[in-house]
Amino acid sequence: MAETVAARLLGRLREWGVEQVFGYPGDGINGIIAAFGAADEPRFVQSRHEEMAAFAAVGYAKFSGRPGVCVATSGPGAIHLLNGLYDAKLDHVPVVAIVGQTDRAAMGGHYQQEVDLQALFKDVASEYLTEVNVPEQLPNAVDRAFRTALTRRAPTAIIVPADVQELDYHAPGHVFRQVPSGPPDTPSSVVVPAADQLAAAAEVLNAGEKVAILIGQGARGAAGEVMQVAETTGAGVAKALLGKDVLSDDLPYVTGSIGLLGTRASYELMRDCDTLLIVGSSFPYSQFLPEFGQARAVQIDLDGRMAGLRYPTEVNLVGDAGPTLRALIPLLRPVTDRSWRSRVEASAAAWWETVERQAMVDAKPVNPMRIVHELSLRIPDDAIVTADSGSSTNWYARLLRMRGRMRGSLSGTLATMGAGVPYAIGAKFAHPDRPVVALVGDGAMQMNGLAELLTITRYQDRWADRRLVVCVFHNNDLNQVTWELRALGGAPKFEESQTLPDVDYAAAARGFGLEGINVGAPDQLGDAWDRALTAGGPVLLDVRCDPEVPPIPPHATFDQLKETTEALLKGDPNAWRVLVQGVKAKAQEFVPGRG
Template sequence: MPRTVARVIVDALAELEVRQVFGVVGDALNPLTDALRTTDGVEWVGCRHEEAAAFAASAQSQLTGRLAVCMGTVGPGSVHLLNGLYDAAKSHTPVLAIAGQVPLTELGSGYFQEVDNDALFSDVAVFRATITSPEQLPLLLETAVRNALGRKGVAVLTVPGDIGEKELPDDRPFRLSFTTPTTRPDEAAVRAATDLLDEAERVTLLVGQGAREARDQVLALADRLAAPMVLTLKAKEGFEGDNPFQVGQTGLIGNPAAASALQDADTLLLLGTDFPYRDWYPEGRTVIQVDTEPTHIGRRVPVEIGLVGDVGATVRDLLAHLSGPAGAGATDRAHLDKAVQHFASWREGQDRLAAPGHDKGLIGRVRSALDNRDHDIRPEALAAAVDRYAADDAVFTSDTGMATVWLSRFVEMRGTRRLLGSYNLGSMANAMPQALGAQLLDRDRQVVAFCGDGGLSMLLGDLMTLRTYELPVTLVVFDNRRLGMVKLEQEQSGLPEFGTVLDNPDFAAVATALGLTGIRVTDPAELDEAVRTALGIRGPVLLDVVTNPDEIAVPAEPTVEQGWGFAVAKMKEIVRSHGDDS
């Protein structure tokens, strides 16, 4: 029997094994949501904000590698999708967004809620098109999906309000033939790279997300070269657990051992990373870069040799061409040993800082008198407690800002833990909706969101989505009453804190009022038990922990300018505070 445009689209989503579609219902989407209502295996998830819907879809796509779908209706509904779609685009993950539009007969007339979707999505989408005739299906849909999967990005298909219910003249089946090729660099480039590695005395690896599928090969190469392994944040998942070569992250969230491992090297080997912070690359080093994207080669740091290819295939070729039974660095492990020992020493210091009784000791009491006079809970202790009690297969999400700093330093991606965040776009408010999408993939798997108070309050309404679908997400709120990363940035620059103070509610009470389990912690002595309890509840839980707003995350290589900036900022804050009191 003839099928409508809406039915063809929804049937194709079912064939693609899309399990959920996220969005907010309305006018132009009505034919599509009605088709979803009558389709087994594809669930409509009604969110309170389309931005949350897009973040949830992006999370599912990043976790599975498959196509995920969100919808926004005419005008404002589609506009609201943008931020979450930018997160998907910057994360290079396939998402199909179906956007509503005014009736085709009114297009271009300035009709109520009309927005030019082709212009709106021009920057974020690898493909965008408007269905103007039923005869365009299923080919136009196949093209959108093929672009999203093949180019690992966002495809937008716009459906005018008078198109969804129209029937196709021919009931042609949806067909999608798609395979992912494995690419590798030419042999001459590989041999040139191995010559440099053979000649090198101290090699350091900078490993990114693009290497995660090649863990065994990368570990073998690190051993062969006796090379410490610096991880990007997105490479924590896959490389942090059970890895004797890794020395953590670099950059503002990093540690001094990783920074030294980069500085001490004479040769850097970049594997599957587009780490963007130029200031954290050492100068004057020989650099070899491996990436599947030719445009990524050399755009952050000058490169001696660029190898365009899959990390796994390329590393296997490098191992095969390195001279002798072991690379030149393998007989002298001093560079590796120094970096690993430095990292272990730094970790011991961090562990002491996060210990429950830290502030009761002499050093802790002195420190508290300077930076924690209200005896709030230290965020390091909160992150460490979550790490202790969370499952080894938990999925973690983190808001951009200080919540990510504490996760990166105190939560180990051991076992089969997964990690998501807006680590390329750097958006606020991503952790909770990403956790929503992750939990819908597997309701039996623990999902933990590290939420900043600023981020959580920005999309607070979708707490109700967690309740509506009874999703057992644990929201851990770092309630420091601040936009903490902005505060840190201001003080680093010598500016007094301004505009960052948040007048927060009792988030646990808000959660309770919305039908979630709310737990609030203000006493450091109650933290450990509260975390254990929250993670043991089967249902949506919000753990609101009042943390120290003056906690400072010292960069991996603090500069004199940064130290002076903090001192000047603190003096200005004191003067301003005294002036306010008079």
């Protein structure tokens, strides 16, 4: 029996090492679904929605380092993939999307579910997008999609019309207008800048007396080298949110996250430094970097398009972070005056004391900061943490101390809601032997997280370590936007848009076949985390927390605080409690004798 195009497609995915494909069926991919039914691998993982399939593929790619793969039918299925694929595009993650299309004979006939997929994916899959219209195209299309996704760190897309999927496969021949393809491989190259560029960068760093390093996800494979540079130059190290897991927060000179969700220590590091080294980060908020002209700067990035994008860098080194830093280190002069390092370490230590005090401030019923503080005390050293977008992201960024082999990520640049739970599912398929924790606001949970609990229930038996904890920050408020309305717009909370319907998330989890734990008091938190982290299967923690503990940034400006106060005075519901909770939390930074 002849092999179909769909069967050969799955065969090529196997040759690329693909073990699972996240997706949702539809008649535009019936041929591919039938091929899955006849194949042992790759496995088809059914999400509840195509957007969730794309997010799961992104999560898998982020935590495995291998391309994530998702599949969807034509028309609405293809449209649903877009948010997850844009997440991959903006966070530079390799994802391959396979999409069905109406039969070739019906194209252009205003047929059911016919959408111009070339136009639809032109931007999100701008690095590589193609449509397979004859069997001989298939291997080259698949191989280019994977090689491009890996080398460009981007999403790519392959469109396969429904009738083409069911054709007999014929390999491309050694003939005119047919294109062969080499066997699947892992593209590998090491890029190191020229010696004169390295010397120029060393001159800048050696001249600095107060060096700061900012690292992003591009420094993940160069943690040891970053540590060596920091020790040699006496630098402090701040982390962009996507690089939160690159270095341990137990290192005394690591100041934590940077930016609106960042730490006071990172703010002071950037405010006071005279030299800046950026490694593998395109952190977008330049207002949190040193004042222009204050610091001489060097940037290292594999993508030359990112050079000098956020700060007027003096030397740009285009290369792999690890090899580039290894070539740079011998050119650096060890700093003997450690006063700057001592100042950085004191600031970082004071910050961790501050947030612990803030986490222990009384709230009604639970201070949301304490949720992550208690987790941080207990989380296994090999855990993977996913965070959704919302006010809970602040507490993930500031209070979770990375250590050991811990990994963590979130939708960084797109900052979309709804990625936390499907990211966690992708992480479990990437590392089925490691515990995973998802930190999710109740807005994101209502948006799509609840449905994906069914996906967790369905596939938990495939994971050697079945621990997957979904922690819901239950405050019945779209809290981050509420705070933004108050602090950035000077507007009171608009109940109609901000208040969420109340749901018992733990009861819903139990209804879906998972363990659900309700937490309604701060003294229950520690035991709840202990129970969840030692359970024999997935657990949902439903923690009712105070919506009036504002995520005031540690470097909040007078204008922001003024706008918040004005919003409260205009009639914001719970105005007095918001003001009191904010002052109580902020006051912890100024406890006498605590830096």
